[in-house]
Every structure is written in C-alpha cells, then in structure tokens.
Amino acid sequence: MNGMEDLEGGLKRLKLRRVRELLESDAGREGLARFKDPISLVAYLVNEEVAARDATQRDIRLRAAKFPGRKTLDDFDFGAQPAVNEARVRMLASLDFVRSAENVVFLGPSGVGKTHLAVALGYAAVEAGLNVRFTTAQELTDNLYASLADGNLKRELERYGKFDLLIIDELGFLSLDKTASNHFFQVINQAYERQAVIVTSNRPFQEWSGVFHDSVIVTAILDRLLHHAHLFNLKGDSYRLKNHLKRDGKEVTPLA
Ligand SMILES: Nc1ncnc2c1ncn2[C@@H]1O[C@H](COP(=O)(O)OP(=O)(O)OP(=O)(O)O)[C@@H](O)[C@H]1O
C-alpha cells in the first residue's frame, strides 16, 4: 500500500469526489501546489467540495422540477407587459412567499407571459435551494387519475405535497370532470398554508365554474388558493404572435 492509494481509499469512503478529482489531475495538483499555508489549502479543498456538492444538488432539483424550458426574470420584457408591476414580481423572487407558503396566481390571455413568469420564479427557487415541481393542470389530474387506478393516489398526492413550491400551469384550457376536480381540490387543500403554489390560467375567476365540475368545489378551491395570494392580471396581445410578426423586419399589427 502506498500513501496515495490510502488517500484515495479514504477520500472514496468519505465521498469527497471533488477533492479526489483535484488530486487525480495534473492541473488539479498544480493548483494545490500554490498553497504554502496548510489552513488555506484545507479551506480551498473544503470550499471546492462544498461547491461541487451544491452544484450536484441544484442539478438534481432542477431535473426534479421538470420545467418546460429555461426562463428568467431578466429575459422578461416588463415594458411589453405594463399590467405587471416589475417591483412586485422582483419582490416575489426573494422567495419569501415560498417560505411562508403563500400562493401566486397569474391570469391573462394566451402568450402574455404567465408561464414565463411562473417558470422564472420556479428557477429562482431552485437556485435558492428550494424543491420545486412544475406541472400543468392536465398532467397533474391525469397523473392522479392513473394513480387512483393503481391504488397509489394517497402516495402520489403526498409526493406533490413534498415540494416547497408547486407550479400548476394552464388551468382552464380543458375542463376537469368530477374526479379530476376532486383531485385538484385535494392538491390545493393539502398545500393550504403548508406549501406555496403558483397557478396560471387563461380564464378569469368568474369562469372557473366552467373549469371544475361543480360550484361548491370552485368556492372551496378559490377560498384556499386566494387566502394568502399574490394576484397578477396580465393583459395585451400575445408576445408569441408579436415576435412572429416582427420577423422579416416588418412590424404588422397582430390580428387587429
Ligand atoms: N413580456 C415578455 N418578455 C419576454 N418574453 C415574453 C414576454 N411575454 C411573453 N414572452 C415570451 O412569449 C412566449 C409566450 O409566453 P408564455 O408561454 O409565458 O405565455 P402564456 O401567458 O403562458 O400563454 P398561454 O396561456 O398560451 O400558455 C414565451 O416564449 C415567453 O418567453
């Protein structure tokens, strides 16, 4: 046994992967040779290991979140969406609403940035070390339907409940039948004052009775969702359409 093998074995047992990497590569070893002071050397190694583990955990959280793509608040053109107060959204990005299990609702027509803002807040939460899950109302209720058939409904509901922030996109594109409405209620009820939820919908609240199976359930859902909620009404023409029509250098009024 030589010293290097013992060291490698020890690093493996302690799962210090980043430290091992640094010792195994020439560039890594050269980097370490710069340190004359042992405390600075140890501090460097510890920092490297901590940073590598943080990055791995972040990647795991990011994959678990299942975002449809990357969106940030910095790519959001607040000038194009004057109905949304930038300072209010930036305040949400401090993520106090997640820590206090409050909700956010983005309402508005197609293409105005509801999913963009929801995902941007979700990304910020992942970066801040929080556990996030993005889904659509359709996917959520389909999934709960399937788990009901498999006898796993309770477990599946609990899985959704474990995230610090649950994002439910596209509520209202399709109406939900009695079972799906009940499942949706159970998700919101379980989250109430325990877990933050972001909901986006292209339908105003008055039309939610057409989304769910009965009006009692709509009242119960709205009651819980809106008790501690930050509400945004987005307005205007679709940004998708605007961008599309701007291509070729021509600006055309979208479907005036
Ligand atoms: N103000 C904006 N600044 C920058 N990009 C925007 C803005 N509004 C929308 N977008 C972009 O336009 C596209 C459509 O926006 P988004 O998907 O958020 O719309 P939506 O409100 O969720 O619409 P839908 O109800 O159809 O789902 C996305 O690519 C989004 O990034």
Ligand SMILES: [Mg+2]
């Ligand atoms: Mg959307």
